[in-house]
Amino acid sequence: MDKLTEIRWHGRGGQGAVTSAELTALAAIKEGKFAQAFPSFGPERRGAPVLAFNRISESEHIRVRSAVTQPDIVVVLDPGLLYIVDVTSGLKDGGALIINSSKKLVDIKLEFGGPWQLAVVNATTIALELLKVPIVNTTMLGALLKVSDAIKLDFLLEPIEERFGKLAQRNIEACKRAYEETSVAEPSPTSKKVERAYAKESWPSWQELAPGFVVTEPGNARSYRTGDWRAQCPEWNHDRCIKCGICSLFCPEDCIRPNERGYPEADLYYCKGCGICARECWTQAITMGEEVKE
Amino acid sequence: METLGIYVPRLVTKRQGFTPGHRACSGCGEALAVKLVMKALGRNVIVVMSTGCMEVISTQLPYTAWEVPWIHTLFENSAIVASGIEAGMKALNRKGTPLPKAKVVAIGGDGATFDIGLGAISGAFERGHDFLYVCLDNEAYMNTGIQRSSATPFGASTTTQPAGKVSMGQSTWKKNMPAIAIAHDIPYVATACPSYPFDLMNKVKKAAEIEGPTYVHILSVCPTGWRIPTDMTIRLGRLAVETGVFPLYEVENGKYTLNYDPPRLRPVEDYLKPQGRFRHLTPKMVKKIQQRVSVEYASLKEKAASG
Numbered sequence: 001m002d003k004l005t006e007i008r009w010h011g012r013g014g015q016g017a018v019t020s021a022e023l024t025a026l027a028a029i030k031e032g033k034f035a036q037a038f039p040s041f042g043p044e045r046r047g048a049p050v051l052a053f054n055r056i057s058e059s060e061h062i063r064v065r066s067a068v069t070q071p072d073i074v075v076v077l078d079p080g081l082l083y084i085v086d087v088t089s090g091l092k093d094g095g096a097l098i099i100n101s102s103k104k105l106v107d108i109k110l111e112f113g114g115p116w117q118l119a120v121v122n123a124t125t126i127a128l129e130l131l132k133v134p135i136v137n138t139t140m141l142g143a144l145l146k147v148s149d150a151i152k153l154d155f156l157l158e159p160i161e162e163r164f165g166k167l168a169q170r171n172i173e174a175c176k177r178a179y180e181e182t183s184v185a186e187p188s189p190t191s192k193k194v195e196r197a198y199a200k201e202s203w204p205s206w207q208e209l210a211p212g213f214v215v216t217e218p219g220n221a222r223s224y225r226t227g228d229w230r231a232q233c234p235e236w237n238h239d240r241c242i243k244c245g246i247c248s249l250f251c252p253e254d255c256i257r258p259n260e261r262g263y264p265e266a267d268l269y270y271c272k273g274c275g276i277c278a279r280e281c282w283t284q285a286i287t288m289g290e291e292v293k294e
Numbered sequence: 295m296e297t298l299g300i301y302v303p304r305l306v307t308k309r310q311g312f313t314p315g316h317r318a319c320s321g322c323g324e325a326l327a328v329k330l331v332m333k334a335l336g337r338n339v340i341v342v343m344s345t346g347c348m349e350v351i352s353t354q355l356p357y358t359a360w361e362v363p364w365i366h367t368l369f370e371n372s373a374i375v376a377s378g379i380e381a382g383m384k385a386l387n388r389k390g391t392p393l394p395k396a397k398v399v400a401i402g403g404d405g406a407t408f409d410i411g412l413g414a415i416s417g418a419f420e421r422g423h424d425f426l427y428v429c430l431d432n433e434a435y436m437n438t439g440i441q442r443s444s445a446t447p448f449g450a451s452t453t454t455q456p457a458g459k460v461s462m463g464q465s466t467w468k469k470n471m472p473a474i475a476i477a478h479d480i481p482y483v484a485t486a487c488p489s490y491p492f493d494l495m496n497k498v499k500k501a502a503e504i505e506g507p508t509y510v511h512i513l514s515v516c517p518t519g520w521r522i523p524t525d526m527t528i529r530l531g532r533l534a535v536e537t538g539v540f541p542l543y544e545v546e547n548g549k550y551t552l553n554y555d556p557p558r559l560r561p562v563e564d565y566l567k568p569q570g571r572f573r574h575l576t577p578k579m580v581k582k583i584q585q586r587v588s589v590e591y592a593s594l595k596e597k598a599a600s601g
């Protein structure tokens with residue numbers, strides 16, 4: 001069998017990981033290769049971590065249809081995901097991990113270095129500058145081009161033009177800029193994976209469920225953490241807050257509660273970082289800050 | 295009733311029957327609508343829900359975000375199941391098995407209400423069941439990926455009628471669902487929007503207290519389907535009302551009341567511009583929408599003036 005490259009994309013619903021995977025497959029097909037692109041997500045919505053996959057084969061049909069569990073390449077679109085999802089899970093030795101982060105390569109390497117190539121690019125800044133939105137799906141394709149020859153820029157241009165029309169040129173520019181600015185570290189066979197505990201859902205087996213799948217514990221969704229969906233975090237300036245409670249009334253997660261001193265506070269176990277509270281507070285007591293995890 | 299204390303001076307229950315941990319999109323106006331509806335209703339309710347976003351995000355096995363009796367129904371069936379529950383409770387009471395008083399509340403999206411469940415709703419209204427029907431109108435079939443419904447406004451781009459070289463998005467005008475409910479001569483019909491939370495909660499409370507079929511129509515901004523930033527949900531709802539695109543009114547036993555009537559409406563452009571689904575609109579189409587909105591608003595105002 002000839003060379004098969006498997007890619008796993010980590011993004012959040014709404015960030016365009018699926019588009020990245022589709023464009024990658026289209027570019028490979030244009031080049032005469034065989035390729036697949038498909039997403040994997042549950043009923044979680046915009047903001048929730050999602051996966052997308054590619055398989056690219058030089059010259060043979062691809063018969064496998066299942067999710068990619070042992071990728072050659074992992075691409076992470078959102079830096080916040082690094083701390084809530086095990087992005088290097090199953091990543092092959094000698095593979096590549098490509099991360100969008102504002103951190104320097106040396107610093108990222110301490111945390112995520114391993115027996116794989118490590119590539120870092122500040123795609124969010126590039127996207128904001130060139131596309132005016134923090135959507136990095138096309139930008140990260142530039143970083144992919146840098147570390148892998150699974151696809152080539154020449155074949156990517158047409159799919160981007162078809163997908164983005166008037167906005168294609170700027171997306172191509174962002175892609176090229178990322179290619180230039182991606183810094184790459186070679187695999188370090190000695191470094192071992194930093195152990196992290198990732199929140200995991202445990203599922204009951206079907207035998208444990210009540211007949212008819214009746215859920216007998218009211219409101220048990222409370223135990224489900226939606227805080228991981230957050231890319232931005234609300235911060236309160238108490239000097240400005242008049243304790244009116246408007247922020248709490250408008251929160252779709254109903255997760256804003258008064259603390260002991262009566263000031264509102266978001267329960268970060270649930271807060272999805274939508275920014276409604278900050279937008280609606282009339283005294284501008286709330287600002288949305290970059291989510292810092294760990 | 296547990297309340298938020300110094301928070302929001304008026305009474306707002308802290309714990310309602312719809313919990314956090316639900317999986318709606320960040321910034322979902324429909325989830326906010328459900329939260330406010332449940333705050334207004336309290337705990338003595340039986341909720342019957344049509345499938346759609348709010349069902350899928352709140353009841354993923356083995357979890358539920360509901361702390362009140364809640365039953366899933368088929369997409370088109372919530373008014374039918376609600377009728378059955380209400381009739382069943384009446385029958386049990388009559389046959390000597392007294393039940394605690396509980397209001398039956400059916401909830402459905404615009405697809406469930408305007409399209410596939412319309413006949414069932416009409417039947418339940420006509421038979422006069424004692425229940426409240428809440429329509430969560432996000433102006434498309436969002437759960438399955440933004441397909442157009444008969445609630446989708448003229449000009450909006452959806453995945454089944456996308457704007458492009460050939461099509462300019464939705465080619466028909468939004469069906470006037472509250473008017474259809476009113477035509478059934480039921481005791482109470484109201485429109486509401488989470489951007490006006492007290493108005494919404496008051497209307498839901500009122501509708502639940504009235505005996506007989508009642509209908510509350512809630513415009514629920516959907517950042518994903520409307521293609522707007524997640525923090526703009528409340529703003530957009532407010533703009534819908536301030537431009538007259540979605541007037542807040544109620545009809546009690548045939549008497550119309552306009553709940554929010556600004557001295558001057560804002561131009562519809564203010565509402566259309568921030569939304570990605572209207573990005574392609576030409577000035578000519580905007581003008582067409584403005585004309586229609588002005589005429590409909592004037593007609594509503596007239597009805598309110600004549601009582």
Ligand SMILES: Cc1ncc(C[n+]2csc(CCOP(=O)(O)OP(=O)(O)O)c2C)c(N)n1
Pocket residue numbers: 324345346347348368369370402403404405406407430432434435436437438443
């Ligand atoms: C008879 C039937 N047809 C189609 C479906 C698939 N389906 C599930 S939810 C949904 C869309 C619901 O749209 P809407 O009622 O507007 O609610 P929203 O998701 O927008 O809140 C569809 C088409 C179904 N469940 N049953």
Ligand code: SF4
Pocket residue numbers: 236240241242243244245246247248264280281282283284285286
């Ligand atoms: S809306 Fe603003 S002022 Fe009011 S309680 Fe919230 S933070 Fe304080």
Ligand code: SF4
Pocket residue numbers: 234250251252253254255256266267270271272273274275276277278
């Ligand atoms: S950002 Fe604010 S409104 Fe949005 S979920 Fe978090 S606390 Fe609630």
Ligand code: SF4
Pocket residue numbers: 045046317318319321322323324325347348351432436437515516517518519
């Ligand atoms: S698609 Fe729209 S209505 Fe459905 S959960 Fe997302 S924001 Fe809410």
